[in-house]
Each structure stands twice: as C-alpha cells, then as structure tokens.
Amino acid sequence: MKIKVIVNPLAGRKTVQPELEKIIGHLLIEGTASEISVLRSIVHSETRSEARTLKPNEYDLVIACGGDGTINAVVNGLVESGCNIPLAILPAGTANDFAYSLKLPTEMEKFCAMVEQFNTSYIDLGQANGNYFVNVAAFGLFTSVAYNTPSDEKNSLGKLAYFFQGIRELPNQLLNSIPTEIDSKEKHLKGPVTICIVANTASVGGMRNLMPKAKSNDGLLDVLVARIPDINTAVMFFNTIFNNEGEKLDLRKNRLLTYFQTKHLCCTTTADKPIELDLDGEYFGDLPVEIGVRESAIQLLVPEE
Numbered sequence: 001m002k003i004k005v006i007v008n009p010l011a012g013r014k015t016v017q018p019e020l021e022k023i024i025g026h027l028l029i030e031g032t033a034s035e036i037s038v039l040r041s042i043v044h045s046e047t048r049s050e051a052r053t054l055k056p057n058e059y060d061l062v063i064a065c066g067g068d069g070t071i072n073a074v075v076n077g078l079v080e081s082g083c084n085i086p087l088a089i090l091p092a093g094t095a096n097d098f099a100y101s102l103k104l105p106t107e108m109e110k111f112c113a114m115v116e117q118f119n120t121s122y123i124d125l126g127q128a129n130g131n132y133f134v135n136v137a138a139f140g141l142f143t144s145v146a147y148n149t150p151s152d153e154k155n156s157l158g159k160l161a162y163f164f165q166g167i168r169e170l171p172n173q174l175l176n177s178i179p180t181e182i183d184s185k186e187k188h189l190k191g192p193v194t195i196c197i198v199a200n201t202a203s204v205g206g207m208r209n210l211m212p213k214a215k216s217n218d219g220l221l222d223v224l225v226a227r228i229p230d231i232n233t234a235v236m237f238f239n240t241i242f243n244n245e246g247e248k249l250d251l252r253k254n255r256l257l258t259y260f261q262t263k264h265l266c267c268t269t270t271a272d273k274p275i276e277l278d279l280d281g282e283y284f285g286d287l288p289v290e291i292g293v294r295e296s297a298i299q300l301l302v303p304e305e
Contacts, residue, residue: 001033002061004061005062008069019107027112047066048077054078061115068093076131088300105303114303114304121300122299124296125297136200136204139278178193179192183266187258198223210224219263219293223259223262267289
C-alpha cells in the first residue's frame with residue numbers, strides 16, 4: 001500500500017505528532033505500507049494545493065493529521081483533484097468535532113488497525129460559495145473565535161483558549177444582531193440573527209450534541225439559527241458550548257432558536273458591514289452565501305465497529 005501523509009506539525013498541543021511517527025513506523029515495519037510520503041505544512045493553501053495534485057491510483061490512501069482547518073484543506077484538495085483516493089483522519093486539533101462524531105481513533109494501535117482493516121464509508125460534504133466544508137459553516141456571534149485565537153494559546157490551553165478569546169470578543173459582538181434572510185425549501189426566516197450554524201455532524205464548537213439529528217451520510221445539513229437578545233442568554237449559550245453540557249439545555253425548545261434540516265439554503269444580509277463566513281473554523285469570505293450538500297463526496301476510513 002502506498003500512503004500519502006499530510007500533516008500540520010503545529011496542530012493542537014502537538015501531542016498527536018509522536019503518535020504519527022509511531023503510526024508511520026508501524027505501518028512500514030508490519031508491511032501494511034510499502035511506501036509512505038510525508039508533507040509537513042502549516043499553510044492551508046499549500047496543503048490544499050498538494051492534495052489537489054494527486055491523481056487516481058497514485059496512492060492507495062491519504063492520511064491527514066491536523067486540526068479542522070488542515071482537514072478542510074486536504075478534503076477540498078482531494079475533491080478538486082477528482083482522484084477518489086480514500087482518506088484517513090488523525091485528529092490533532094483543539095476541538096476535533098468531526099473526528100469526535102465519527103469516533104475516529106488517535107491511538108497508534110487503533111489507528112493502525114483501522115488502516116489495516118481498510119473499512120471505508122462515503123460521507124457527505126457541505127459546499128458554500130465554491131468551497132467545501134467537512135463539519136460546519138457559520139456566521140455571527142463567536143464564529144470568528146477559532147481563527148482569531150492565537151496558535152500559541154491553542155497549543156498551551158486547548159479549548160480554554162477559545163473561551164478566553166470568546167470573552168474578549170463578546171462585548172463587541174453581543175449587541176450586533178445581523179439583519180438576515182435565510183431561505184430554504186423547509187424554512188424562510190427574516191429578521192435579526194445572532195448566530196447561524198450549518199452542520200454536517202452533531203458536534204460543533206466542542207458541544208457534542210448540538211445538532212442531535214445530524215449524520216455525515218444522510219444527504220442533509222442541520223441548521224441552527226439563534227437570536228440572543230441579552231447577556232444572560234449569551235453567557236448560558238457560550239458556557240454550554242465550551243463546557244460540553246449541551247444535554248442540560250435543550251436549545252431546540254427555546255423560542256429564540258430555530259432548528260431544521262435541509263439540502264440547500266441561501267443566506268443574505270442588509271448589514272452595513274461585511275459579515276464573515278466561517279468554514280470549519282477558518283475565514284472563507286463574507287455573506288451572501290449559498291450552501292448545499294454534496295452527497296457521498298469522499299471515501300473515509302472508519303473503524304469497523
């Protein structure tokens with residue numbers, strides 16, 4: 001088996017990097033892999049470009065090791081290449097929402113077993129204005145936290161770094177409701193929006209069951225639209241996300257929140273300033289945005305159980 005490894009050496013707290021070296025050694029020693037080529041890059045555009053150059057049958061497997069931004073770059077490149085090479089994800093970021101939802105392993109033994117078993121499943125991707133996202137597209141309150149948080153804080157503090165960055169941004173964001181129109185076959189919403197989240201899995205922002213119906217292979221995207229009118233509601237919402245206590249607050253029964261599933265939606269705004277769009281924790285332009293689902297877009301290695 002020929003394997004291409006694409007890794008962000010600075011991802012997360014660097015705790016997974018030693019595991020990656022063990023994984024490479026194990027796969028070679030055990031004869032699972034005959035050749036392993038490694039690209040180390042902290043630049044997402046370079047990562048995406050590298051994946052885009054891959055050709056059908058050039059490799060039997062691509063292993064992506066990094067956070068959500070690295071995984072996003074690899075996935076975009078793979079889809080753009082049309083190579084249809086299966087992907088294995090070794091999560092090494094701060095939240096790792098997508099990997100958590102699919103129960104992807106990080107330990108050397110379990111990861112190598114997954115590669116050896118080579119059990120693949122086709123998964124859906126979201127698409128927003130020409131770019132794919134693996135797990136989430138969002139705009140509004142706190143959606144800039146992930147890419148505004150300094151890397152050194154992520155590495156040293158983990159998810160706590162997002163909490164501190166969110167606190168720093170809260171005063172400027174809370175009272176800035178976004179005049180928004182959201183149109184889909186299932187729902188038409190118009191009015192002030194504090195945050196809009198479109199997700200491919202249940203886990204978003206470290207909140208492990210925010211989208212309870214979401215599945216990565218159901219051909220649907222899950223949408224949560226929130227209007228947060230005051231500081232108390234914002235603190236409750238914020239605390240829930242960053243402390244994994246979603247089960248204590250049923251957001252879908254709250255009259256200030258709307259939750260639905262769809263294949264396609266359009267989001268526009270009449271705001272007098274740019275409204276940033278976040279895809280998998282990275283900035284990808286501003287509203288307006290057209291979001292859809294690309295079904296069975298990529299082959300992913302998953303544990304047999």
